[in-house]
Amino acid sequence: MKQRGRWAAHPETLTQHSTHQVIRAMTLESLDMSSRVIYRRCLPGGPWRRLLPGVILLHNNDPTPDQLVHAALLYAGESAIVTGEEACLRYGLRLPDAEGPRHIHLLVPHRQKLNSSEFVTIERTRHLPAPWLRAGVPLAPLVRATTDVVRRTRDSETVSRILIEAIQRGRCSPQALAEELDRGTKRGTAIPRRLLAEWSDIRSVAEAEAQKLAKSLPNPPTHQNAALYDRSGHYAGRPDFWWDDVGLAWEIDSMEFHFRSNDYARTLHRNTRYAALGIAVVQTLPSRLRTEPNAVLNELGDAYRAAEVRPRPPVSLRPAG
Missing domain, CATH: 3.40.960 (Endonuclease; Chain A)
Known part of the structure:
Protein backbone atom coordinates (compact mmCIF):
# COMPACT_ATOMS: atom_id res chain seq x y z
CA MET A 1 0.00 0.00 0.00
CA LYS A 2 1.37 3.36 -0.95
CA GLN A 3 2.04 5.68 1.99
CA ARG A 4 0.61 9.16 1.73
CA GLY A 5 1.65 12.47 3.16
CA ARG A 6 4.97 14.14 3.87
CA TRP A 7 5.07 12.63 7.37
CA ALA A 8 5.09 9.11 5.92
CA ALA A 9 7.82 9.80 3.38
CA HIS A 10 9.93 11.68 5.92
CA PRO A 11 9.19 10.50 9.51
CA GLU A 12 11.79 12.92 10.89
CA THR A 13 9.45 15.74 9.87
CA LEU A 14 7.24 14.94 12.88
CA THR A 15 10.13 15.42 15.28
CA GLN A 16 11.12 18.67 13.59
CA HIS A 17 7.60 20.06 14.04
CA SER A 18 7.17 18.87 17.65
CA THR A 19 8.45 20.11 21.01
CA HIS A 20 9.74 17.31 23.25
CA GLN A 21 7.76 14.95 20.98
CA VAL A 22 4.55 16.86 21.67
CA ILE A 23 2.65 18.25 18.70
CA ARG A 24 -0.71 19.79 17.82
CA ALA A 25 -3.15 17.70 15.82
CA MET A 26 -3.60 20.60 13.42
CA THR A 27 0.15 20.56 12.77
CA LEU A 28 -0.08 16.88 11.91
CA GLU A 29 -2.94 17.65 9.54
CA SER A 30 -0.81 20.34 7.89
CA LEU A 31 1.70 17.56 7.15
CA ASP A 32 -1.00 15.74 5.17
CA MET A 33 -2.07 13.37 7.96
CA SER A 34 -5.81 12.81 8.11
CA SER A 35 -7.72 13.17 11.38
CA ARG A 36 -8.76 9.51 11.00
CA VAL A 37 -5.10 8.38 10.99
CA ILE A 38 -4.31 10.61 13.99
CA TYR A 39 -7.24 9.15 15.92
CA ARG A 40 -6.32 5.58 15.03
CA ARG A 41 -2.68 5.99 16.11
CA CYS A 42 -3.84 7.31 19.52
CA LEU A 43 -6.10 4.35 20.29
CA PRO A 44 -5.09 1.99 23.16
CA GLY A 45 -2.13 -0.06 21.98
CA GLY A 46 -1.32 2.46 19.25
CA PRO A 47 2.06 4.19 18.85
CA TRP A 48 0.87 7.63 20.10
CA ARG A 49 -1.11 9.12 22.97
CA ARG A 50 -3.61 11.96 23.15
CA LEU A 51 -2.59 14.20 26.06
CA LEU A 52 -5.11 17.04 25.71
CA PRO A 53 -7.75 18.07 23.20
CA GLY A 54 -5.85 18.61 19.97
CA VAL A 55 -2.46 17.75 21.50
CA ILE A 56 -0.63 14.50 20.71
CA LEU A 57 2.37 12.74 22.24
CA LEU A 58 4.44 10.97 19.58
CA HIS A 59 4.93 7.82 21.66
CA ASN A 60 2.75 5.77 23.99
CA ASN A 61 4.91 5.80 27.14
CA ASP A 62 4.07 7.90 30.18
CA PRO A 63 4.81 11.57 29.45
CA THR A 64 7.68 13.31 31.20
CA PRO A 65 7.14 16.52 33.21
CA ASP A 66 8.57 18.54 30.30
CA GLN A 67 6.18 16.87 27.87
CA LEU A 68 3.21 17.64 30.12
CA VAL A 69 4.23 21.28 30.40
CA HIS A 70 4.71 21.72 26.66
CA ALA A 71 1.45 19.92 25.96
CA ALA A 72 -0.31 22.36 28.28
CA LEU A 73 1.30 25.34 26.56
CA LEU A 74 0.35 24.03 23.10
CA TYR A 75 -3.21 23.57 24.33
CA ALA A 76 -3.46 27.07 25.83
CA GLY A 77 -1.73 29.08 23.12
CA GLU A 78 1.20 31.44 22.79
CA SER A 79 0.15 33.87 25.56
CA ALA A 80 -0.05 31.22 28.29
CA ILE A 81 2.33 31.32 31.28
CA VAL A 82 3.08 28.51 33.73
CA THR A 83 2.40 29.42 37.36
CA GLY A 84 1.66 27.68 40.64
CA GLU A 85 3.40 24.50 41.77
CA GLU A 86 5.00 23.66 38.42
CA ALA A 87 6.58 27.11 38.16
CA CYS A 88 7.82 26.97 41.76
CA LEU A 89 9.46 23.60 41.13
CA ARG A 90 11.18 24.98 38.04
CA TYR A 91 12.55 27.85 40.13
CA GLY A 92 14.11 25.23 42.41
CA LEU A 93 11.72 25.35 45.37
CA ARG A 94 11.12 22.19 47.38
CA LEU A 95 7.39 21.90 47.89
CA PRO A 96 5.52 19.54 50.20
CA ASP A 97 3.63 16.73 48.46
CA ALA A 98 5.30 17.51 45.13
CA GLU A 99 5.80 13.85 44.25
CA GLY A 100 2.20 13.21 43.16
CA PRO A 101 0.71 13.46 39.66
CA ARG A 102 1.86 16.53 37.76
CA HIS A 103 -0.72 19.28 37.53
CA ILE A 104 -0.11 22.33 35.35
CA HIS A 105 -1.60 25.70 36.31
CA LEU A 106 -1.59 28.22 33.45
CA LEU A 107 -2.37 31.93 33.31
CA VAL A 108 -3.96 33.25 30.11
CA PRO A 109 -5.26 36.71 29.13
CA HIS A 110 -8.75 37.39 30.46
CA ARG A 111 -10.11 37.88 26.97
CA GLN A 112 -9.16 34.32 25.99
CA LYS A 113 -12.04 31.85 26.24
CA LEU A 114 -10.56 28.50 27.22
CA ASN A 115 -11.61 25.79 29.67
CA SER A 116 -9.46 23.71 32.00
CA SER A 117 -8.91 20.16 30.79
CA GLU A 118 -7.38 16.94 32.09
CA PHE A 119 -4.25 17.88 34.10
CA VAL A 120 -4.37 21.55 33.10
CA THR A 121 -6.00 24.35 35.11
CA ILE A 122 -6.66 27.48 33.09
CA GLU A 123 -6.91 30.77 34.96
CA ARG A 124 -7.96 33.85 33.04
CA THR A 125 -6.42 37.01 34.47
CA ARG A 126 -6.46 40.74 33.83
CA HIS A 127 -3.03 40.94 35.48
CA LEU A 128 -0.93 38.72 33.24
CA PRO A 129 2.70 39.18 34.34
CA ALA A 130 5.70 39.37 32.04
CA PRO A 131 7.08 35.80 31.89
CA TRP A 132 10.51 34.59 32.93
CA LEU A 133 11.84 32.11 30.38
CA ARG A 134 13.56 29.03 31.85
CA ALA A 135 14.61 26.13 29.62
CA GLY A 136 12.18 27.36 27.00
CA VAL A 137 9.22 27.49 29.42
CA PRO A 138 7.53 30.84 30.21
CA LEU A 139 7.09 31.09 33.98
CA ALA A 140 5.20 33.56 36.10
CA PRO A 141 7.54 35.49 38.45
CA LEU A 142 8.23 33.47 41.58
CA VAL A 143 6.25 35.81 43.82
CA ARG A 144 3.16 35.32 41.63
CA ALA A 145 3.71 31.56 41.27
CA THR A 146 4.00 31.16 45.05
CA THR A 147 0.82 33.09 45.80
CA ASP A 148 -1.00 31.08 43.14
CA VAL A 149 -0.05 27.93 45.06
CA VAL A 150 -0.94 29.08 48.56
CA ARG A 151 -4.32 30.57 47.71
CA ARG A 152 -5.36 27.12 46.50
CA THR A 153 -4.03 25.40 49.64
CA ARG A 154 -6.30 25.03 52.67
CA ASP A 155 -3.89 23.54 55.22
CA SER A 156 -2.14 26.27 57.22
CA GLU A 157 0.92 24.11 57.92
CA THR A 158 1.41 23.46 54.21
CA VAL A 159 0.90 27.14 53.39
CA SER A 160 3.52 28.03 56.00
CA ARG A 161 6.05 25.59 54.55
CA ILE A 162 5.51 26.88 51.00
CA LEU A 163 5.88 30.53 52.04
CA ILE A 164 9.00 29.80 54.08
CA GLU A 165 10.55 27.94 51.15
CA ALA A 166 9.84 30.88 48.82
CA ILE A 167 11.28 33.36 51.29
CA GLN A 168 14.36 31.39 52.26
CA ARG A 169 15.28 29.63 49.02
CA GLY A 170 13.58 31.89 46.49
CA ARG A 171 14.58 35.17 48.20
CA CYS A 172 11.01 36.50 48.05
CA SER A 173 10.35 39.05 50.77
CA PRO A 174 7.22 38.71 52.95
CA GLN A 175 6.24 42.21 51.84
CA ALA A 176 6.43 41.31 48.14
CA LEU A 177 4.30 38.21 48.71
CA ALA A 178 1.72 40.21 50.66
CA GLU A 179 1.58 42.87 47.93
CA GLU A 180 1.03 40.17 45.30
CA LEU A 181 -1.86 38.77 47.32
CA ASP A 182 -3.37 42.28 47.38
CA ARG A 183 -3.24 42.50 43.59
CA GLY A 184 -5.24 39.35 42.93
CA THR A 185 -8.47 37.80 44.07
CA LYS A 186 -9.01 37.72 47.83
CA ARG A 187 -10.35 34.17 47.66
CA GLY A 188 -8.10 31.73 49.52
CA THR A 189 -5.77 34.41 50.91
CA ALA A 190 -6.77 34.49 54.59
CA ILE A 191 -4.16 31.96 55.76
CA PRO A 192 -1.16 33.36 53.83
CA ARG A 193 -2.12 36.93 54.80
CA ARG A 194 -2.17 36.04 58.48
CA LEU A 195 1.19 34.28 58.29
CA LEU A 196 2.86 37.05 56.32
CA ALA A 197 1.55 39.65 58.77
CA GLU A 198 3.36 37.77 61.54
CA TRP A 199 6.60 37.70 59.58
CA SER A 200 7.72 41.31 59.42
CA ASP A 201 11.12 40.43 57.99
CA ILE A 202 13.04 37.48 56.62
CA ARG A 203 14.67 36.60 59.96
CA SER A 204 11.33 36.21 61.68
CA VAL A 205 10.37 33.48 59.18
Whole structure:
Protein backbone atom coordinates (compact mmCIF):
# COMPACT_ATOMS: atom_id res chain seq x y z
CA MET A 1 0.00 0.00 0.00
CA LYS A 2 1.37 3.36 -0.95
CA GLN A 3 2.04 5.68 1.99
CA ARG A 4 0.61 9.16 1.73
CA GLY A 5 1.65 12.47 3.16
CA ARG A 6 4.97 14.14 3.87
CA TRP A 7 5.07 12.63 7.37
CA ALA A 8 5.09 9.11 5.92
CA ALA A 9 7.82 9.80 3.38
CA HIS A 10 9.93 11.68 5.92
CA PRO A 11 9.19 10.50 9.51
CA GLU A 12 11.79 12.92 10.89
CA THR A 13 9.45 15.74 9.87
CA LEU A 14 7.24 14.94 12.88
CA THR A 15 10.13 15.42 15.28
CA GLN A 16 11.12 18.67 13.59
CA HIS A 17 7.60 20.06 14.04
CA SER A 18 7.17 18.87 17.65
CA THR A 19 8.45 20.11 21.01
CA HIS A 20 9.74 17.31 23.25
CA GLN A 21 7.76 14.95 20.98
CA VAL A 22 4.55 16.86 21.67
CA ILE A 23 2.65 18.25 18.70
CA ARG A 24 -0.71 19.79 17.82
CA ALA A 25 -3.15 17.70 15.82
CA MET A 26 -3.60 20.60 13.42
CA THR A 27 0.15 20.56 12.77
CA LEU A 28 -0.08 16.88 11.91
CA GLU A 29 -2.94 17.65 9.54
CA SER A 30 -0.81 20.34 7.89
CA LEU A 31 1.70 17.56 7.15
CA ASP A 32 -1.00 15.74 5.17
CA MET A 33 -2.07 13.37 7.96
CA SER A 34 -5.81 12.81 8.11
CA SER A 35 -7.72 13.17 11.38
CA ARG A 36 -8.76 9.51 11.00
CA VAL A 37 -5.10 8.38 10.99
CA ILE A 38 -4.31 10.61 13.99
CA TYR A 39 -7.24 9.15 15.92
CA ARG A 40 -6.32 5.58 15.03
CA ARG A 41 -2.68 5.99 16.11
CA CYS A 42 -3.84 7.31 19.52
CA LEU A 43 -6.10 4.35 20.29
CA PRO A 44 -5.09 1.99 23.16
CA GLY A 45 -2.13 -0.06 21.98
CA GLY A 46 -1.32 2.46 19.25
CA PRO A 47 2.06 4.19 18.85
CA TRP A 48 0.87 7.63 20.10
CA ARG A 49 -1.11 9.12 22.97
CA ARG A 50 -3.61 11.96 23.15
CA LEU A 51 -2.59 14.20 26.06
CA LEU A 52 -5.11 17.04 25.71
CA PRO A 53 -7.75 18.07 23.20
CA GLY A 54 -5.85 18.61 19.97
CA VAL A 55 -2.46 17.75 21.50
CA ILE A 56 -0.63 14.50 20.71
CA LEU A 57 2.37 12.74 22.24
CA LEU A 58 4.44 10.97 19.58
CA HIS A 59 4.93 7.82 21.66
CA ASN A 60 2.75 5.77 23.99
CA ASN A 61 4.91 5.80 27.14
CA ASP A 62 4.07 7.90 30.18
CA PRO A 63 4.81 11.57 29.45
CA THR A 64 7.68 13.31 31.20
CA PRO A 65 7.14 16.52 33.21
CA ASP A 66 8.57 18.54 30.30
CA GLN A 67 6.18 16.87 27.87
CA LEU A 68 3.21 17.64 30.12
CA VAL A 69 4.23 21.28 30.40
CA HIS A 70 4.71 21.72 26.66
CA ALA A 71 1.45 19.92 25.96
CA ALA A 72 -0.31 22.36 28.28
CA LEU A 73 1.30 25.34 26.56
CA LEU A 74 0.35 24.03 23.10
CA TYR A 75 -3.21 23.57 24.33
CA ALA A 76 -3.46 27.07 25.83
CA GLY A 77 -1.73 29.08 23.12
CA GLU A 78 1.20 31.44 22.79
CA SER A 79 0.15 33.87 25.56
CA ALA A 80 -0.05 31.22 28.29
CA ILE A 81 2.33 31.32 31.28
CA VAL A 82 3.08 28.51 33.73
CA THR A 83 2.40 29.42 37.36
CA GLY A 84 1.66 27.68 40.64
CA GLU A 85 3.40 24.50 41.77
CA GLU A 86 5.00 23.66 38.42
CA ALA A 87 6.58 27.11 38.16
CA CYS A 88 7.82 26.97 41.76
CA LEU A 89 9.46 23.60 41.13
CA ARG A 90 11.18 24.98 38.04
CA TYR A 91 12.55 27.85 40.13
CA GLY A 92 14.11 25.23 42.41
CA LEU A 93 11.72 25.35 45.37
CA ARG A 94 11.12 22.19 47.38
CA LEU A 95 7.39 21.90 47.89
CA PRO A 96 5.52 19.54 50.20
CA ASP A 97 3.63 16.73 48.46
CA ALA A 98 5.30 17.51 45.13
CA GLU A 99 5.80 13.85 44.25
CA GLY A 100 2.20 13.21 43.16
CA PRO A 101 0.71 13.46 39.66
CA ARG A 102 1.86 16.53 37.76
CA HIS A 103 -0.72 19.28 37.53
CA ILE A 104 -0.11 22.33 35.35
CA HIS A 105 -1.60 25.70 36.31
CA LEU A 106 -1.59 28.22 33.45
CA LEU A 107 -2.37 31.93 33.31
CA VAL A 108 -3.96 33.25 30.11
CA PRO A 109 -5.26 36.71 29.13
CA HIS A 110 -8.75 37.39 30.46
CA ARG A 111 -10.11 37.88 26.97
CA GLN A 112 -9.16 34.32 25.99
CA LYS A 113 -12.04 31.85 26.24
CA LEU A 114 -10.56 28.50 27.22
CA ASN A 115 -11.61 25.79 29.67
CA SER A 116 -9.46 23.71 32.00
CA SER A 117 -8.91 20.16 30.79
CA GLU A 118 -7.38 16.94 32.09
CA PHE A 119 -4.25 17.88 34.10
CA VAL A 120 -4.37 21.55 33.10
CA THR A 121 -6.00 24.35 35.11
CA ILE A 122 -6.66 27.48 33.09
CA GLU A 123 -6.91 30.77 34.96
CA ARG A 124 -7.96 33.85 33.04
CA THR A 125 -6.42 37.01 34.47
CA ARG A 126 -6.46 40.74 33.83
CA HIS A 127 -3.03 40.94 35.48
CA LEU A 128 -0.93 38.72 33.24
CA PRO A 129 2.70 39.18 34.34
CA ALA A 130 5.70 39.37 32.04
CA PRO A 131 7.08 35.80 31.89
CA TRP A 132 10.51 34.59 32.93
CA LEU A 133 11.84 32.11 30.38
CA ARG A 134 13.56 29.03 31.85
CA ALA A 135 14.61 26.13 29.62
CA GLY A 136 12.18 27.36 27.00
CA VAL A 137 9.22 27.49 29.42
CA PRO A 138 7.53 30.84 30.21
CA LEU A 139 7.09 31.09 33.98
CA ALA A 140 5.20 33.56 36.10
CA PRO A 141 7.54 35.49 38.45
CA LEU A 142 8.23 33.47 41.58
CA VAL A 143 6.25 35.81 43.82
CA ARG A 144 3.16 35.32 41.63
CA ALA A 145 3.71 31.56 41.27
CA THR A 146 4.00 31.16 45.05
CA THR A 147 0.82 33.09 45.80
CA ASP A 148 -1.00 31.08 43.14
CA VAL A 149 -0.05 27.93 45.06
CA VAL A 150 -0.94 29.08 48.56
CA ARG A 151 -4.32 30.57 47.71
CA ARG A 152 -5.36 27.12 46.50
CA THR A 153 -4.03 25.40 49.64
CA ARG A 154 -6.30 25.03 52.67
CA ASP A 155 -3.89 23.54 55.22
CA SER A 156 -2.14 26.27 57.22
CA GLU A 157 0.92 24.11 57.92
CA THR A 158 1.41 23.46 54.21
CA VAL A 159 0.90 27.14 53.39
CA SER A 160 3.52 28.03 56.00
CA ARG A 161 6.05 25.59 54.55
CA ILE A 162 5.51 26.88 51.00
CA LEU A 163 5.88 30.53 52.04
CA ILE A 164 9.00 29.80 54.08
CA GLU A 165 10.55 27.94 51.15
CA ALA A 166 9.84 30.88 48.82
CA ILE A 167 11.28 33.36 51.29
CA GLN A 168 14.36 31.39 52.26
CA ARG A 169 15.28 29.63 49.02
CA GLY A 170 13.58 31.89 46.49
CA ARG A 171 14.58 35.17 48.20
CA CYS A 172 11.01 36.50 48.05
CA SER A 173 10.35 39.05 50.77
CA PRO A 174 7.22 38.71 52.95
CA GLN A 175 6.24 42.21 51.84
CA ALA A 176 6.43 41.31 48.14
CA LEU A 177 4.30 38.21 48.71
CA ALA A 178 1.72 40.21 50.66
CA GLU A 179 1.58 42.87 47.93
CA GLU A 180 1.03 40.17 45.30
CA LEU A 181 -1.86 38.77 47.32
CA ASP A 182 -3.37 42.28 47.38
CA ARG A 183 -3.24 42.50 43.59
CA GLY A 184 -5.24 39.35 42.93
CA THR A 185 -8.47 37.80 44.07
CA LYS A 186 -9.01 37.72 47.83
CA ARG A 187 -10.35 34.17 47.66
CA GLY A 188 -8.10 31.73 49.52
CA THR A 189 -5.77 34.41 50.91
CA ALA A 190 -6.77 34.49 54.59
CA ILE A 191 -4.16 31.96 55.76
CA PRO A 192 -1.16 33.36 53.83
CA ARG A 193 -2.12 36.93 54.80
CA ARG A 194 -2.17 36.04 58.48
CA LEU A 195 1.19 34.28 58.29
CA LEU A 196 2.86 37.05 56.32
CA ALA A 197 1.55 39.65 58.77
CA GLU A 198 3.36 37.77 61.54
CA TRP A 199 6.60 37.70 59.58
CA SER A 200 7.72 41.31 59.42
CA ASP A 201 11.12 40.43 57.99
CA ILE A 202 13.04 37.48 56.62
CA ARG A 203 14.67 36.60 59.96
CA SER A 204 11.33 36.21 61.68
CA VAL A 205 10.37 33.48 59.18
CA ALA A 206 13.25 31.27 60.29
CA GLU A 207 12.55 32.13 63.92
CA ALA A 208 8.95 30.96 63.49
CA GLU A 209 10.24 27.59 62.33
CA ALA A 210 12.78 27.46 65.15
CA GLN A 211 10.17 28.34 67.76
CA LYS A 212 7.97 25.49 66.59
CA LEU A 213 10.91 23.05 66.69
CA ALA A 214 12.07 24.21 70.14
CA LYS A 215 8.77 23.16 71.71
CA SER A 216 9.98 19.56 71.30
CA LEU A 217 12.91 20.14 73.68
CA PRO A 218 12.69 18.90 77.29
CA ASN A 219 14.01 22.37 78.28
CA PRO A 220 12.68 24.93 75.78
CA PRO A 221 14.24 28.41 75.58
CA THR A 222 13.12 30.79 78.30
CA HIS A 223 13.24 33.95 76.15
CA GLN A 224 13.14 35.03 72.52
CA ASN A 225 14.82 38.18 71.17
CA ALA A 226 15.61 39.39 74.68
CA ALA A 227 18.43 41.94 75.13
CA LEU A 228 21.41 40.85 77.24
CA TYR A 229 23.72 43.11 79.28
CA ASP A 230 27.04 42.52 81.02
CA ARG A 231 27.82 43.42 84.65
CA SER A 232 28.67 46.98 83.68
CA GLY A 233 25.34 47.46 81.98
CA HIS A 234 26.80 47.34 78.47
CA TYR A 235 24.74 45.75 75.73
CA ALA A 236 25.91 42.20 75.01
CA GLY A 237 23.51 41.00 72.35
CA ARG A 238 19.98 39.96 71.51
CA PRO A 239 19.97 36.22 70.72
CA ASP A 240 17.11 34.76 68.73
CA PHE A 241 16.55 32.31 71.61
CA TRP A 242 17.96 32.35 75.13
CA TRP A 243 18.08 29.93 78.07
CA ASP A 244 18.44 32.28 81.04
CA ASP A 245 18.88 29.47 83.57
CA VAL A 246 22.14 28.27 82.01
CA GLY A 247 23.20 31.22 79.82
CA LEU A 248 22.85 29.52 76.42
CA ALA A 249 22.14 31.41 73.15
CA TRP A 250 20.71 30.03 69.91
CA GLU A 251 21.07 32.08 66.73
CA ILE A 252 19.33 31.51 63.37
CA ASP A 253 21.10 34.15 61.31
CA SER A 254 23.59 32.33 59.13
CA MET A 255 25.15 33.28 55.82
CA GLU A 256 21.92 32.14 54.14
CA PHE A 257 20.40 35.47 55.17
CA HIS A 258 23.47 37.71 54.82
CA PHE A 259 22.83 39.63 51.63
CA ARG A 260 25.33 42.39 52.49
CA SER A 261 28.85 42.22 53.86
CA ASN A 262 28.01 44.53 56.80
CA ASP A 263 25.41 41.98 57.96
CA TYR A 264 28.12 39.37 58.17
CA ALA A 265 30.44 41.79 59.97
CA ARG A 266 27.78 42.46 62.63
CA THR A 267 27.43 38.72 63.21
CA LEU A 268 31.20 38.38 63.71
CA HIS A 269 31.23 41.29 66.21
CA ARG A 270 28.30 39.77 68.11
CA ASN A 271 29.96 36.36 68.33
CA THR A 272 33.14 38.03 69.60
CA ARG A 273 31.14 39.71 72.40
CA TYR A 274 29.54 36.38 73.27
CA ALA A 275 32.93 34.67 73.43
CA ALA A 276 34.41 37.39 75.66
CA LEU A 277 31.56 36.99 78.13
CA GLY A 278 31.67 33.19 78.07
CA ILE A 279 28.27 32.84 76.43
CA ALA A 280 27.84 29.51 74.66
CA VAL A 281 26.08 29.94 71.32
CA VAL A 282 24.54 27.41 68.94
CA GLN A 283 24.23 28.60 65.34
CA THR A 284 21.88 26.80 62.97
CA LEU A 285 21.41 27.12 59.24
CA PRO A 286 17.76 28.00 58.57
CA SER A 287 17.50 25.20 56.00
CA ARG A 288 18.48 22.61 58.64
CA LEU A 289 15.34 23.40 60.63
CA ARG A 290 13.47 21.54 57.87
CA THR A 291 16.03 19.12 56.50
CA GLU A 292 17.64 17.96 59.78
CA PRO A 293 15.27 18.81 62.65
CA ASN A 294 16.29 15.85 64.81
CA ALA A 295 19.98 16.67 64.45
CA VAL A 296 19.29 20.28 65.45
CA LEU A 297 17.35 19.13 68.54
CA ASN A 298 20.23 16.83 69.51
CA GLU A 299 22.75 19.68 69.17
CA LEU A 300 20.62 21.97 71.33
CA GLY A 301 20.18 19.24 73.94
CA ASP A 302 23.93 18.60 74.08
CA ALA A 303 24.66 22.33 74.34
CA TYR A 304 22.15 22.75 77.18
CA ARG A 305 23.67 19.87 79.17
CA ALA A 306 27.16 21.29 78.66
CA ALA A 307 26.00 24.73 79.80
CA GLU A 308 24.51 23.23 82.97
CA VAL A 309 27.89 22.06 84.26
CA ARG A 310 29.85 25.26 83.72
CA PRO A 311 29.56 28.61 85.52
CA ARG A 312 26.74 30.77 84.18
CA PRO A 313 28.11 33.75 82.20
CA PRO A 314 27.88 37.17 83.95
CA VAL A 315 24.99 38.57 81.89
CA SER A 316 21.43 39.58 82.71
CA LEU A 317 18.24 40.52 80.92
CA ARG A 318 18.32 44.03 82.46
CA PRO A 319 21.21 46.51 82.62
CA ALA A 320 22.82 46.95 86.01
CA GLY A 321 21.13 49.77 87.92
